[in-house]
Amino acid sequence: MLSYFKGYINNILFNNNRSILILEVNNIGYEIQVPLHFARKLEINLEKQIQIFTHFQIRDDQQFLYGFSSSAQRDLFRQLIAISGIGCQSAIALIDTLGLEDLVQAIVTGNIRQLSKTPGIGQKTAERIALELKTKLSQWRISAGVTVENTNAFPNEEIMADLEMTLMALGYTNKEIQQAISVISQDNLLQKNTHVEEWIRSAIAFLSFNNP
Structure with a gap:
């Protein structure tokens, strides 16, 4: 039911930490809550026609529409709320x-x-x-069709925790840290290494080279 809508972006509202898309479909404006990052992209495309994948929920006497940029994102949302x-x-x-x-x-x-x-x-x-x-x-x-990295490549939780804390203490951002971990985790030799010092050394080397 209400699998998706095709319509024009009428407005984007930001209320109480929620992002609401007003989508006009056949002269009817639908209020659809969307993720903030998605709303920011839609905000610069007002009046553009889009397709949005939706989840319709009835709770007590209220009705809610949630919208997503892809069917995969919408399906993951449904699995989470289950x-x-x-x-x-x-x-x-x-x-x-x-x-x-x-x-x-x-x-x-x-x-x-x-x-x-x-x-x-x-x-x-x-x-x-x-x-x-x-x-x-x-x-x-x-x-x-969701692509993820090799799930066996990443360090264990203990190494990951020490690695992230050390890199944060050195002033790197979370985005930089996750990028470094994603790249160095593809090193076959490093995957077998249980010494956090080697992971830290590799991450710093990567970050130093890519963020001079």
Whole structure:
């Protein structure tokens, strides 16, 4: 029901940390909550025609529409809200904070630290998400065409924690840190190394070369 809409962007509203798209379809304006990053892209394309994939929810006596840039993003949202304790706002926050590919990867690899970076998502909630969706998403991502990095390549949680904290202490941004980890994790020799010092040395070397 209401799988998608094709219409014109009438306006983008930002209220109470929520991004609302007003989409005009056949002279009717629909209010659709969308992820903030998606809203920012739509904001510069007012009056442009778009296709948006939707999820329709009825709660008590209220009706809500949630919109996403792709069917894969919408389907992941539906899998998240099927988990006990994960509401629509938490699911949108996860997608908004990590993005489709990084969110799927964090769940499939059980990266609790990455999931916990989302506002409102604590460690126990992150663990529940990974536990309930890890197997499902491992299969779903293939049929949905979602590409993720080698899930066996990333360092274990202990190394990851020390690596991230060290790099943050050195002044690198989270984006730079995640990029470095993604690249150096493809090193076959490093994958077998359990010494965090080697991971730190490789990450700094990469960041120094790419951010002189």
